[in-house]
Amino acid sequence: MTIRKTAVVVLAAGHGTRMNSRLPKVLHPLAGRPMICHLMSTLETLEPERQVVVIGPEMQAVAEVVAPHPTCVQSERLGTGHAVVAARDALAGFDGDVLIVFGDTPLLSAATLSRMLDLRRSVAAPAVVVLGFRPVDPGGYGRLVVSNGEALEAIVELVDATPEQQGIGLCNSGVMAIDGSRLFGWLDRLSNANTKGEYYLTDVVALARSDGLSCAFVEGPETELLGVNSREDLAVAERLVQNQLRAQAMATGATLIDPHSVHFSYDTVIGRDVVIEPYVVFAPGVRIGDDVYIRGFCHMLGVSIESGAEVGPFARLRPGASIGPGAHIGNFVEIKNARVERGAKVNHLTYIGDARIGAGANVGAGTITCNYDGFFKQHTEIGAGAFIGSNTSLIAPVRIGDGAIIGAGTVVTCDVPDDALALARVPHAVKPTWARTFRERRRAEKAAKQTSKKS
Numbered sequence: 001m002t003i004r005k006t007a008v009v010v011l012a013a014g015h016g017t018r019m020n021s022r023l024p025k026v027l028h029p030l031a032g033r034p035m036i037c038h039l040m041s042t043l044e045t046l047e048p049e050r051q052v053v054v055i056g057p058e059m060q061a062v063a064e065v066v067a068p069h070p071t072c073v074q075s076e077r078l079g080t081g082h083a084v085v086a087a088r089d090a091l092a093g094f095d096g097d098v099l100i101v102f103g104d105t106p107l108l109s110a111a112t113l114s115r116m117l118d119l120r121r122s123v124a125a126p127a128v129v130v131l132g133f134r135p136v137d138p139g140g141y142g143r144l145v146v147s148n149g150e151a152l153e154a155i156v157e158l159v160d161a162t163p164e165q166q167g168i169g170l171c172n173s174g175v176m177a178i179d180g181s182r183l184f185g186w187l188d189r190l191s192n193a194n195t196k197g198e199y200y201l202t203d204v205v206a207l208a209r210s211d212g213l214s215c216a217f218v219e220g221p222e223t224e225l226l227g228v229n230s231r232e233d234l235a236v237a238e239r240l241v242q243n244q245l246r247a248q249a250m251a252t253g254a255t256l257i258d259p260h261s262v263h264f265s266y267d268t269v270i271g272r273d274v275v276i277e278p279y280v281v282f283a284p285g286v287r288i289g290d291d292v293y294i295r296g297f298c299h300m301l302g303v304s305i306e307s308g309a310e311v312g313p314f315a316r317l318r319p320g321a322s323i324g325p326g327a328h329i330g331n332f333v334e335i336k337n338a339r340v341e342r343g344a345k346v347n348h349l350t351y352i353g354d355a356r357i358g359a360g361a362n363v364g365a366g367t368i369t370c371n372y373d374g375f376f377k378q379h380t381e382i383g384a385g386a387f388i389g390s391n392t393s394l395i396a397p398v399r400i401g402d403g404a405i406i407g408a409g410t411v412v413t414c415d416v417p418d419d420a421l422a423l424a425r426v427p428h429a430v431k432p433t434w435a436r437t438f439r440e441r442r443r444a445e446k447a448a449k450q451t452s453k454k455s
């Protein structure tokens with residue numbers, strides 16, 4: 001096998017009209033990141049010498065997302081062959097294998113692409129290798145015209161196909177590996193004399209054959225070759241990606257009691273012997289250590305949870321929440337930009353924002369860190385072993401010392417020293433028998449009213 005260099009061209013200049021969106025199609029997210037980024041990182045694992053993306057003129061946002069990989073602009077959308085021509089300068093001087101993929105085919109695997117490149121590098125060295133597949137519904141895909149079961153003769157678009165060709169089940173996924181020393185010569189010879197009036201990349205196969213060169217195909221799985229054209233397709237792709245991520249989490253030692261109700265992001269990191277109850281969402285940037293228990297209905301974004309911690313049910317952990325080993329975060333608790341240290345407990349109905357909660361501290365139900373004055377965010381410090389009584393408001397910036405106790409219902413406005421008690425209570429009156437007398441008077445008044453209505 002000869003080792004040749006690879007360059008990759010990703011075509012992403014199409015309108016994506018069927019998405020009905022202001023966002024370019026390839027920026028729609030799958031598992032929390034733009035679909036084109038899934039493809040770009042798969043392609044990176046092939047370690048290509050160059051990796052360029054062809055975009056449309058008003059797609060600066062795509063260029064930013066794929067940076068530092070370069071982009072080329074196809075100023076008019078005249079077809080897939082024309083789109084590759086836009087990459088001519090970016091591929092100047094390159095004569096290895098050019099792998100062409102579509103930006104809206106995000107589920108491609110590196111293993112499938114490697115099989116194509118291996119065939120290009122085999123002794124037979126076909127000038128063009130196409131990735132074919134046999135979809136359950138061949139619909140509008142281009143068809144591969146094959147002779148003797150393996151020699152690829154041409155690719156015909158459905159709209160240009162004869163009735164006999166329309167009956168072919170082997171379809172074009174759009175992925176091609178092409179001899180880079182000849183590619184642009186063929187592209188210069190493309191014609192747009194076809195039903196759509198476009199310069200089809202697929203016609204490169206017939207041109208290679210007319211030059212007496214051989215072309216071949218490999219078959220890939222339909223699940224990898226799904227092209228995302230509509231929001232329905234996007235939902236199908238999301239489900240496939242989620243299923244992969246769920247399988248990965250379970251393989252690395254997490255128990256998912258109901259896998260289908262747990263939603264991961266592309267970058268979620270889950271440790272061993274983690275248990276995840278149903279209906280949990282891991283938005284991007286979440287790291288979970290070993291032996292963590294996550295109860296149902298939690299949402300997490302940009303969070304780290306260390307070993308042995310327990311979270312939920314119904315917890316919302318926002319960016320910068322850092323939950324220490326063995327800490328407990330309970331129901332209806334929201335935590336943002338705050339460190340909860342080892343063994344601390346925040347168990348019920350609480351908002352903790354911009355804070356540090358020391359090891360072993362206990363934060364009572366209904367505690368609120370009042371961290372925002374409408375202009376600035378302020379920090380709250382709770383010392384190790386402190387006890388914050390229920391329904392406490394902590395007006396930041398404020399520091400509660402180690403081992404301090406805050407009486408329930410206190411509004412804390414200034415720092416509390418270590419081991420001190422802070423307590424704000426309005427004394428209340430207790431009036432014996434008042435409640436009974438009140439009820440008797442009200443009952444009598446109600447009875448009198450009803451009698452006067454009847455008479």
Ligand code: UD1
Binds near residue numbers: 078102156200
């Ligand atoms: C293309 C193939 C078809 C294949 C199908 C697989 C051709 C002529 N047809 O058809 O054989 O079965 O994909 O999904 O190649 N693009 C540009 N510039 C353009 C036109 C397209 O960058 O001027 C990009 C699009 O953004 C997209 C890709 O090329 O990523 C495919 O274009 P699309 O119009 O979707 O091609 P299909 O008609 O689906």
Ligand code: CA
Binds near residue numbers: 104227229
């Ligand atoms: Ca398409």
